[in-house]
Amino acid sequence: xxxxxxxxxxxxxxxxxxFRQTATSPGEILGWLWMPLIALVVMYVLSDTAVPGTDFSLxxxxxxxxxxxxxxxxxxxxxxxxxxxxxGDGTLLRAKATPNGMLGxxxxxxxxxxALSVLMLLIVLIPSAFIFEGLQLGSxxxxxxLAWVLALGLVATLPVGAVxxxxxxxxxxxxxxxxxxxxxxxxxxxxxxxAALPEWLQWIAQVFPLYWLGLGMRSALLPxxxxxxxxGESWRTVEMIGVLGVWVVIGFTLAPMVLRRMARRESxxxxxxxxxxxxxxxx
Amino acid sequence: METGxxxxxxxxxxxxxxxxxxRYGTTDVLRGVDMELRRGEVLALLGPNGAGKSTTxxxxxxxxxxSAGQVSVLGVDxxxxxxxxxxxxxxxxxxxxxxxxxxxxxxxxxxxxxYTPYTTPYAxxxxxxxxxxxxxAATPVGRLSGGQRRRLDVAVGIVGRPALLFLDxxxxxxxxxxxxxxxxxxxxxxELEDTSILLTTHDLDEAERLAxxxxxxVAGRIMARxxxxxxAAQVAGTATVxxxxxxxxxxxxxADATTFVRxxxxxxxxxxxxxxxxxxxxxxxYMTLVREFESGRRTEVPAELSEVPx
Numbered sequence: 001x002x003x004x005x006x007x008x009x010x011x012x013x014x015x016x017x018x019f020r021q022t023a024t025s026p027g028e029i030l031g032w033l034w035m036p037l038i039a040l041v042v043m044y045v046l047s048d049t050a051v052p053g054t055d056f057s058l059x060x061x062x063x064x065x066x067x068x069x070x071x072x073x074x075x076x077x078x079x080x081x082x083x084x085x086x087x088g089d090g091t092l093l094r095a096k097a098t099p100n101g102m103l104g105x106x107x108x109x110x111x112x113x114x115a116l117s118v119l120m121l122l123i124v125l126i127p128s129a130f131i132f133e134g135l136q137l138g139s140x141x142x143x144x145x146l147a148w149v150l151a152l153g154l155v156a157t158l159p160v161g162a163v164x165x166x167x168x169x170x171x172x173x174x175x176x177x178x179x180x181x182x183x184x185x186x187x188x189x190x191x192x193x194x195a196a197l198p199e200w201l202q203w204i205a206q207v208f209p210l211y212w213l214g215l216g217m218r219s220a221l222l223p224x225x226x227x228x229x230x231x232g233e234s235w236r237t238v239e240m241i242g243v244l245g246v247w248v249v250i251g252f253t254l255a256p257m258v259l260r261r262m263a264r265r266e267s268x269x270x271x272x273x274x275x276x277x278x279x280x281x282x283x
Numbered sequence: 284m285e286t287g288x289x290x291x292x293x294x295x296x297x298x299x300x301x302x303x304x305x306r307y308g309t310t311d312v313l314r315g316v317d318m319e320l321r322r323g324e325v326l327a328l329l330g331p332n333g334a335g336k337s338t339t340x341x342x343x344x345x346x347x348x349x350s351a352g353q354v355s356v357l358g359v360d361x362x363x364x365x366x367x368x369x370x371x372x373x374x375x376x377x378x379x380x381x382x383x384x385x386x387x388x389x390x391x392x393x394x395x396x397x398y399t400p401y402t403t404p405y406a407x408x409x410x411x412x413x414x415x416x417x418x419x420a421a422t423p424v425g426r427l428s429g430g431q432r433r434r435l436d437v438a439v440g441i442v443g444r445p446a447l448l449f450l451d452x453x454x455x456x457x458x459x460x461x462x463x464x465x466x467x468x469x470x471x472x473x474e475l476e477d478t479s480i481l482l483t484t485h486d487l488d489e490a491e492r493l494a495x496x497x498x499x500x501v502a503g504r505i506m507a508r509x510x511x512x513x514x515a516a517q518v519a520g521t522a523t524v525x526x527x528x529x530x531x532x533x534x535x536x537x538a539d540a541t542t543f544v545r546x547x548x549x550x551x552x553x554x555x556x557x558x559x560x561x562x563x564x565x566x567x568x569y570m571t572l573v574r575e576f577e578s579g580r581r582t583e584v585p586a587e588l589s590e591v592p593x
Contacts (some may be wrong), residue, residue, distance in 0.1 A: 001399075001400055003367075003400035006396065010397055017389060021384045086381070089381050090379050090380055090381040093376070097372075097397060099443070101394075101398050180503070250473035266346070267346040271376075279336060
């Protein structure tokens with residue numbers, strides 16, 4: 001059989017094993033969930049406030065945005081973090097020493113991160129359905145729309161995560177990125193409709209996938225009437241697909257180049273040098 | 284540059300390098316290394332820390348590009364080795380800490396899959412028995428002891444039945460018992476099929492126990508090469524003679540101990556007592572060499588270890 005197909009199949013097995021390892025580790029799951037959980041609590045407190053121009057609860061309105069933020073954290077930052085860690089402990093070098101191992105490794109990591117992102121979305125969404133009123137979870141259409149928006153969001157954010165994980169060699173770089181994502185969350189209409197922000201901030205937010213993923217999730221989960229709070233009083237589905245599609249193209253163009261460069265540089269002595277640096281920075 | 288070795292490659296040579304050089308910035312790490320590893324042979328690359336052992340092995344593994352020279356590994360230039368070539372190599376590095384959450388059997392089974400297009404890899408359980416980890420088959424890798432972890436690394440290295448196995452400083456940090464077990468394992472491996480093994484070590488004793496031939500690498504050059512017996516014969520020339528004459532103790536370094544002692548007795552007869560003749564062992568010469576090299580006092584080869592003519 002074609003060696004690359006064999007490697008992709010092994011990668012699927014790898015993804016299953018890694019998913020099981022993370023999904024059965026409460027500490028790790030909580031590590032990715034505390035932010036959305038805190039956000040939900042805050043929004044619950046704001047349940048009685050109405051979205052401007054409607055009588056819809058601001059708390060409920062924020063749930064889809066929090067889900068989108070959670071996807072960006074668990075998929076984009078999550079993949080970047082595991083790539084950095086796997087370089088530090090030699091997992092990546094092991095993949096390089098195995099025939100077609102890099103292909104299998106990446107397949108596994110991408111699939112397990114995608115599956116974990118879906119799992120974490122459900123962990124946040126299902127309790128929210130009971131706590132927050134007005135989410136359209138009764139209809140199959142809403143779930144279907146949620147599913148494809150989520151799929152598009154994952155395909156747009158995972159390759160970017162791989163690029164960041166390959167570019168940054170240590171946790172410092174990644175903390176910077178997660179700081180930026182938090183800042184982006186503040187201006188991307190996650191908690192409050194973006195129309196309330198100055199126009200230049202709106203433009204910045206609309207460059208990045210987080211705003212569009214949140215918009216798509218709102219279009220799936222919120223009643224039609226709430227659309228008046230959005231820019232142009234529209235869910236702008238075509239624009240959403242367009243911008244996320246551009247991110248898909250950017251990610252899939254950059255990721256192979258950057259990952260190849262990362263793989264080429266991997267060697268035992270580089271690994272040892274990183275280990276020494278890590279030890280001396282701890283000491 | 285001359286034409287690559289792949290064109291006139293000798294199939295009995297698993298590794299063949301000529302004038303291999305590596306330079307980082309202005310530092311020459313390898314200064315013209317010629318080496319040959321024959322099929323089925325265990326070769327030890329022996330040298331102190333910083334001698335260039337790891338650099339050599341990384342070039343041979345295809346993980347690092349050389350600055351100059353010719354290299355052929357399994358008939359292929361490692362800089363151009365493809366995945367089919369990679370499938371014939373087994374690599375055991377100094378400090379694997381990967382896959383801590385995977386179970387031993389799970390990991391071996393998973394990694395074995397990648398080799399199925401090229402060969403019939405070891406079944407996980409067979410391999411687990413071979414390296415003596417049967418009791419740990421379901422243990423997460425991160426909970427293995429140092430010695431067990433190293434045996435797992437070897438198992439991973441040979442899962443694809445490699446034609447060539449690299450062992451980089453395999454027993455660093457081992458207690459004597461773990462070391463002994465590991466040496467037994469390597470000897471078993473070298474008898475399996477036709478596996479050629481290149482191991483690096485800074486420990487002469489280990490090289491003598493495991494290797495068919497030893498290359499001593501110091502400061503980026505091969506200082507001596509041969510079997511342990513051949514290397515010992517090279518240094519057997521000098522000896523230390525201690526004796527007392529009229530109750531006064533003396534010590535002499537001599538090239539020909541037999542002649543020296545005969546003349547000593549002819550000259551002084553019964554005045555000589557407490558006679559002791561010691562030949563410098565290979566390990567003493569090697570240790571001296573390492574100490575001098577590491578303190579920066581020596582950069583060239585000592586007379587005892589001048590290279591044997593081929």
